[in-house]
Amino acid sequence: MKFIPYIAAAAMLMTACSPDAGDAELGPLPEVSFTATPMPNKPHKIIVESTTPGAFRWLWYNGVAANPIGTRSRDTLTFPEAGEYVISLRAFGKGGSATASKKMTMEGIRRINILKGSDMETGANAHWTILNTGGDQTAIQFTGGKLVFSNTGNSNGAIYQAVTVKKDVEYTFAGKVKGNGATNTWFEVIIGTAQPEQGKDYAAFKLVSLNTWAGCGKVVFDGNLTALSCSSDGANTGTIKFDKDGTVYLVIKAGSSGGTLGTGGIQMDDVQFLEEQ
Structure with a gap:
């Protein structure tokens, strides 16, 4: 699908004296104006720039959040979800403040899945490597369009895939998990720079996980692992x-x-x- 940002032609201009505008003798209200330019190859980002003469303070709003999403005269606004937004600039001058707005339609953040064999269907196993972490191995099988981890007692084991990542780009993990409730169990998604070695346990940055000691995975569950996660080395957002x-x-x-x-x-x-x- 090709993502092309579209800016609606309609624009609105609203001017009003704010409660903190001060004495009118200080000067007229600012004549607020601004430009909004889509960022090349980033359909969820807009570069906004105030063209308001004499302004010394700028507050940018997206029509959804109550608080400003930008405070510089030239700023970049990000829209995680696709939809129609009313972008507003409230600019402050010597005579008070005024607001101008533009209605815009945004595509939202575009993300691509960089994993191979992620659907767990026939042939998916060719893109994953089963890791023996030493000791009794957790049974790991691709069966019925699912990846299944199972055991009857103490065990450990993993599966991994190498991926190429880019500096300062955000990556988000998601995956469906389903179980009937576990005991004394961990189920972790780990990100590391060292290549896993057969016969050795693997420890690195724990992105999200089920952990019965931390309180999740003990009863029947069915959903996105990131939403179910209760243990992480980071913000637990995936x-x-x-x-x-x-x-x-x-x-x-x-x-x-x-x-x-x-x-x-x-x-x-x-x-x-x-x-x-």
Whole structure:
């Protein structure tokens, strides 16, 4: 699908004295105006610039959030979701403040999935490597269009894929998980720069996870792992950025200590590592 930002032709100009406008003798209200230009190859970003004479303070609004989303005379506004927005600039001058607005239609953030074999259908296993982490191995199978982790007691094991990432670009993890409730279990999505080695456990940045000791995964669950996650080395949002270009390893690791992954194990499907475009 081709994403092309579209700016509606309609524009509105609204001028009103604010409560803190001060004495009218200080000067006239500012004649507020601004330009809004789509950022090349970034359909969810708009570069806005005030062309208001004499302004010394600028507040940008998107018509949805109550608070300003920008405060500089020239700023970049980001719109995560597609839709119609009324972008407004409230500019302050010696005589008070006034507002001008433009109605715009935005495409929202475009993301692409950089994982291969993410649907877990026939042939998906060709893009993943099963990792023996040492000791008793968690059973990992591609079956029925699902990736299934299962055990009957203490075990550990993982599956991984190398991906190429870009500096300062946001990546978002998503994946469906389903289970009947586990005990003394971890189910983790880990991001690391070191290549996994067979026979060795893998530890790096834990992006999201189910962890029965932390309170999730103990009862029946079915949903997005990021939404169900209760344990992370970061903000637990499933998003991450990298400080340089290169190769990283997305590792999905599951096991139990003094428990099991539950009846039927934990199923996973539609795994995505989305790169913001």
